Amino acid sequence: MTAQVIKMSDQHRARPRNFTSAEAVLDEVRERIFMCGKTYTQIAVAAGVSSSTIHNIATGKTTWPRHTTIFPLMQVIGMRMTFEYE
Numbered sequence: 001m002t003a004q005v006i007k008m009s010d011q012h013r014a015r016p017r018n019f020t021s022a023e024a025v026l027d028e029v030r031e032r033i034f035m036c037g038k039t040y041t042q043i044a045v046a047a048g049v050s051s052s053t054i055h056n057i058a059t060g061k062t063t064w065p066r067h068t069t070i071f072p073l074m075q076v077i078g079m080r081m082t083f084e085y086e
Contacts, residue, residue, distance in 0.1 A: 022063075022064045023063075025081075026057070026060075026063075026064065028079070029057065029070070029073065029074065029077070029079070030057065030058055030060070032077040032078065032079060033054065033057070033058045033077055034058065036076075036077045036078065038076075038077075039051075040054040040055050040058065043073070043076055043077065046076040047069070047072040047073045047075075047076045048072055049069050049072070049073065053065070053069060054073070057069075057073070
């Protein structure tokens with residue numbers, strides 16, 4: 001399975017990025033958390049999770065968050081994930 005992550009704010013200018021591992025997806029999510037200009041608390045409130053959850057994802061303590069966390073988080077930081085099955 002290949003996961004494809006597209007930054008929403010850049011989707012008209014940038015090509016989609018393809019990932020085949022959870023680690024690569026989380027690296028992109030972590031980078032976007034740091035670049036979005038919001039605090040962990042602001043992101044957490046908007047995503048409906050705790051700020052400690054955002055902290056753990058951003059610092060690498062969480063190796064793969066639940067889908068109920070990652071999908072709302074990705075929307076808040078301007079990302080969208082689609083799946084392509086090969």
